[in-house]
Amino acid sequence: MPATHPFSFHLKYGAYRRFGFAPLFGLIFLFSPPKTTAQTLSIQKIHCSLNKDDAATIEKIAHYETDFYNAVFDTEKNDSLKINVHIFGRKEDFRQTPNGDNALHVSSDGYYLAKTGDVFVLKTDHLNASLLHEISHAILHQNMGNPPQWFDEGLATYFGSLIVEKNQIFYTPVTGRIERIREMDQKGILNLANYLNTNNKRWGGSEATINDQYTIAYSIIYFLVKTNLNLIKHLADELKNGQSAMTILGQDFGGFDFFQSKYISFYKNQN
């Protein structure tokens, strides 16, 4: 295993303006070397079984996200984080948890309970994706008091799209969401400024409307990750300082309109 840290943010903020938009990452990330620190997750299994490999993979997922958020927030504090994860084998038990009924109502099989910091997940064949998503919420909330919902869900949805195989993690674009972005753009209903400015309240509306909110959130994060990971770091720092996303993206791209046109052309060119 290489000893290099998988997430290095070594470019200065101005650099991507001067040197263009070179992505820092290739297609494959290696998991970081095993840490000597204690396990990040405290897993409680309720009528479900996990074999040794499943448990090891889940622990790696947590370390992978811990490394990411450590790099984003320039800290090591997430190494000593303890996250309580409850994994349910039976739907009826999951339903009995604090928000279980609401989660099932919107066809979700996992959620993060901000009040206690706990993660609740129903064991399905996409357990890893659910855990990647919910653990992202759990870690982000430890680093940022009240993240804007688009940023929180965008990162969680991005993590949820990673593919875990053996000792490697891959990221692939979520084709359905990318197609929807193109479609919304063509119909003239993709208004990023409006989206970012009205993101203080909880998302609501029909299932399709809420799904679009997730799609836009994911698409902004995916575009920024692919463009330059420092953009995520800068965004996190400045959002934490109370700056608006529009202002931050405007600064980074030499104007919000310029950000928007880069974003649109990125998605027009995705296969």
Ligand SMILES: [Zn+2]
């Ligand atoms: Zn979520």
